[in-house]
Amino acid sequence: MTLQQPSFTYEAQPMRVVFGVGSLGQLPQEAERLGLRRLLVLSTPGQCVLAEHAAGLLGDACVGLFTEARMHVPVEVAEAARMAARDTGADGCLAIGGGSTIGLGKAIALESGLPVITVPTTYAGSEMTPVWGLTEHGRKRTGRDRAVLPRSVVYDPELTLRLPVDVSVTSAFNAIAHAVEALYAPDASPIVSLMAEEGVRSLATALPIIAADALDLEARTDALRGAWLCGACLGATTMSLHHKLCHILGGTFDLPHAATHTVLLPYVAAFNLPAAPAAEQALRRALATDDVPKHLAHAAADLGAPCSLAELGLTERDFDEITAQAQAQPYANPRPVTEEALRSLLTDALNGNLVP
């Protein structure tokens, strides 16, 4: 009997990763390796002390700091950062922080082509993708461009020890969502599926340990490794309904990014997995469950995450706008997304129907 092998295309992203406890100390060598001598260091206001520390490590190779990164990269913040890069004559950026800061580095790279080094401190995974996002007039635009792909990623689990448990949980669900959608993406491949399954397993195993002891360095290391894998999945595949809805809820309704992923994921999984049996099998193995959507919803609730879109401030009145946007420019999806199905999914997520 001949085994039927699926055909697929897999394009690896040319990513350099430095991973390990204390690897922040290797920043100067990473900059030197890339020939960068005038880095602009980026962060959110809340992480400016860490940014100053990184600037100190870079010494003369740092020409300035821009510490105003904000969620979803508002265009006016991107413009201010681009101006700072021009004014300081930067030859590259160091983005140290979560997806918001890394997104700002990408916005600079998109316009100027300046190389970006990233030091991720959450599990969002943006550092692994050529995906950029910019928000203007309440709409988030996203796109893919090789120019924004970070040249070097320094993962230091020590930097995640102070990530608050609630943010750690929602950020990890954000990462898990990348893996879930990669498993049923139109351009899924066995390589990506391996990364997705292991990424979900690492994060799901580490999370309860982190919730009990945020300073557990081994669990933090496992979670960051899982986040890397899940981010790589997002970078390698096309996003589907879940990411589309999260972009609308974040861009238009200003819902918090990671928490929105956390609430919505079980409901999109409940809708999509019946049409994606291989993805469902992989997730059952990774999560050690027979009911993936329910397991995701209950795990999030047990870890103290928000459980309904209503908790995040959404109301049924918002459904018209969401369904209109989702259907105007739909992403690929394993199941056809009718307006009726979308409203039903949103109603369940609004009320947190999978959580008792």
Ligand code: NAD
């Ligand atoms: P974030 O970057 O906004 O960080 C959340 C908060 O946590 C911020 O206040 C930040 O200062 C703080 N923080 C971050 N790391 C910390 C740490 N280790 N210790 C203490 N505080 C810390 O949130 P996020 O969820 O990482 O990123 C969300 C953004 O990333 C969204 O805009 C989303 O669209 C984008 N994103 C993009 C991609 C992509 O591929 N382009 C992928 C995932 C997320």
